[in-house]
Amino acid sequence: MIKYKYVFWDWNGTLIDDLTTSIDSLNVSLAKRNLPLMTRERYFETFCFPVEEFYRKIGFNLEKESYQILADEFIENYNIEVKKAKLHPHAAEVIATLALKAVYPERKRKGNTPSRAKEVRHRNFLYRHHRPRQHIRPRQNRHRQGVV
Numbered sequence: 780m781i782k783y784k785y786v787f788w789d790w791n792g793t794l795i796d797d798l799t800t801s802i803d804s805l806n807v808s809l810a811k812r813n814l815p816l817m818t819r820e821r822y823f824e825t826f827c828f829p830v831e832e833f834y835r836k837i838g839f840n841l842e843k844e845s846y847q848i849l850a851d852e853f854i855e856n857y858n859i860e861v862k863k864a865k866l867h868p869h870a871a872e873v874i875a876t877l878a879l880k881a882v883y884p885e886r887k888r889k890g891n892t893p894s895r896a897k898e899v900r901h902r903n904f905l906y907r908h909h910r911p912r913q914h915i916r917p918r919q920n921r922h923r924q925g926v927v
Contacts, residue, residue, distance in 0.1 A: 786877055794874075797857075797864040798822070804856035805837075808849060814838040 825836045
């Protein structure tokens, strides 16, 4: 059997059920520009990468307004709404089980993108708001341990 020391994942949609948060945050920007609001169905039909293309598909005019402005606005709205987000069912138990086996949860690394900024702002979200057991702790000295 293979032994693992680290498990890598991202927060959004994996641990945190933030789909409604993301849609609500996006709707603030859409409403501000009198664009049709996002629904779950429309989100699943239109979401794509790169996110700039998704923004074009849902009506943002990136020739008039920069993607960075829209992305920053989304992050600002998301940071307000994310406090309402819940963990996916069993996420805390999975982390606790991995911690008991000395496998530490690490976030997936990304470049310096708006989603990376969002990740950095919420890097301790799970530990601040959803402490399942005392033996789960953030790994603060990853760099000294050679994990980047």
